[in-house]
Amino acid sequence: MSTRFDLPQPGAPTAVHFPPIARETMPGGLRVWSIPAPAAPLAAVLLVVEHGSARDPEDQPGLVGLTADLMDEGAGNLDAIAVADAFMRLGTHLEIEVAPDVTTFGLTALTRVLPEALALLADVVIRPRLEARDFDRIRDLRLNRLRQLSRSPSAVANRVFNGAVFAAHPYARGTLGTTVALRTLSADDTRAQWAEGFERAGATLVVAGDVTLDAIRPVVERTFGTWGGGRPRTPLPAVSLAGGDAAVLLVDRPGASQSELRVGHSGPPRRTEAYFTLLTLNAVLGGQFSSRINRNLRETRGVTYGARTAFEFRRAGGSFGCDTSVQSDATADAIAEILREFETIRSEPVGEDELALARSSLTRGYVRNFETAVQLGRAGAQLAVHDLGSETYDDFVPIVGRQRTADLAAAAHAYLQPDRSTIVVVGDRETIQPSLAALGRPVRVVTPEF
């Protein structure tokens, strides 16, 4: 018999029905996707351009990102300040996000100013000025940002980790480039890069909000009608799943009271058949607060504010890693625990209760991802980035709900590699290096290039 003090039990997972996407292709080749989200009088706009930092010329890392950054520093008949002013007077601002696979131009605006906002966006993308004066300023800002990041433990750890995990793959280079490479660039390089990657790009314009395709079609025709339609790109080479050399890469940060840690290796792309299984596996291992690794390092040992694992899925491959920072005197123990958790989930079946918790949290909570226009727009953009079908989101709940311990065991065996994990430590070398010997792996002191 139930009483007032029995824990209430939740019901069945809520089915997710992603709103129907109205699609159309403009004469120039731009794909336009409209996703209805009528709850508030606003719209999220995401222009996904199929050109990202992985397309940087080998000797010019950072060029794509710098070019994209420069595109809204003067466009059409507006100078840099005037572009920003025009967006702000509409109550919005433009965010340019450069990722390895794509560059996304995003804004959220009240529906009534959407035509003006799209016209401005078209100026930025199609008619950027890319002037030398602005180039010098923006490059300087980026050089200074790199200098600042070189003192941030998490930025240092990410740079070393991605460099090691992706090794010779273009993904190893990151989006910001290096000081040495940026110094060799000129405004002409950005103009050439714009012509290469943005002038006739493959692109998808996602508009999610209180607006229909019929309503925005004339605006998009007027502003973007003849743009787009770039040739399909040669795919990037696939990321190797062979794993790393299992070294400890130590970056000295004298006096640090914590060590910033990354432990992991390369992983499969977003389109892997194991996608849903890996998400479920990760939820057991380290994807959420109640997962094994956070319970171990935070809730049992108290040596960190938090620890999590994640698969990062890109087009040509990805990575898997644990991301945490721990008090300095717990560095070696924490690394050993993380590796032990990788090994345990790989060699021992996940308990039925744990699997039920992971499945349940993922499936019952899934509907939370589709509340706002921005969330719906971002979800739509992901379909464009990875060339996924519109059934992707509706499939999530039933497929994750079917995952069994044997599925997780097979995926853990195939995709987790504790013995070939790269270990990155950013911490006080003097304090922590002696204890790292107990890990039984080579320790290399490295200085990342920023």
Added chain:
Amino acid sequence: MRVPFQKQTLANGLDVIVHESRHVPLVAVSVWYHVGSKNERRGRTGLAHLFEHLMFEGSAHQPRGYFEPLQQAGASLNGSTSTDRTNYWEVVPRDAARLALWMEADRMGWLLPALTDARFETQRGVVLNERRQSYENRPYGLAQFAILDALFPAAHPYSWPTIGEPDDLRAASIDDARAFFARYYHPGNASVAVAGDIAAPDAFALVEELFGEIPGGEAVPPVTAAEPVPAARRLVLEDQVELPRLYLAWTTPGLFHPGDAELDLVADALGNGRTSRLYSRLIHDQRIATELAAAQTSRELVGTFQILATAAPGRTLAELRDAILEEVIRFRDGGPNEAELERGRAQAEAAFVFRTQTLGGFGGKADQLNAYNVYTGSPDYFDQDLARYVGASGEDLRAAAARWLDPDRVVELSVVPAGRPELALEGSVPVGAARAGTAPASAARAGSGPGPAAGTPDGGRS
């Protein structure tokens, strides 16, 4: 009214606010306790936030922790502590609304039986690590502590950081936590908001059923503190940074007080985005700075206004200071132009619409209803809040800047690379030395420089 709601107050004093919104099958629960680090005392700083951590560890009828059952039901959940309040929230699929409210009721009414020494010790360690991660081991991370210490006298509850001093956290006991719970965590000092796909009568009935029997508790008297007296202070902090950074700081009117919204708009005109006066001059035209920000931080008792600028390589903090104060004076004398007013209004109107998108979480509608209720006594404050922004005239902004941003009574903090104190503004006093004997422990240590020669800022020896 932007967010329609109904409000009831239970017999035990608990405020209950319900906002129906049926477009997604989610329910957001938000619980505010009107207690924060301003209710602490020196020697026991950090207790309000440490206590927040304990609220997730378990309660009498759910002793195994709060994350597991809520995540199993598909919830996202979190909590946070500020100077003025502590909040907790869940966003759940609608069929788990009862679970979320049940959990909140259990820790409001029956927390202490599940509070053990082991849990207390673990969370003390977690919080010390949160402090390391978020402040000590982050470039410029200790600057805010030094600024608060300089802006407020030692007795003022805003003079210490919410995260607390490490020595105080180490000295805190489980009995302190029990006493804190008894004093501050009861229905009369709390406000519950439920927003989303639930009928208002059902929501009120659930809250009455689950929270109704919790005893009311004694009213918590408001915290009072003497108005801080602005004074010029010039400080230097050495840190593991590449580029020197200057902070200018003033005390200003508190949340919803006259001048608060005006100063928010002044901050936008001076430092928000490329169009702002300081960005266009310091970064775009003269290229003497490489990072810039300005903000009015509105708190319950009193606010602060801060401008920060990081020097471009080879440029000095004195150059930045002169240029910034010149712009402040120009604004004080001439006020904003039409373009600045138009941008400010457009941004405010859009921001108030954008704010109505999410039901829950930090800044969602449930959180906003509680904020208005706790700070103004009524959740019905959206329109008044917006009117403060769209109704402010150019002269209002000019007058607020003239009244509060006095160039002769400003706290100036230089954060410079360790070993390079000469890069600070002339005459700067090392942080910690200025108030010998009473300075917070962390600032005193930081003042000695966390560089290789001086050892670690905190040591990690918890």
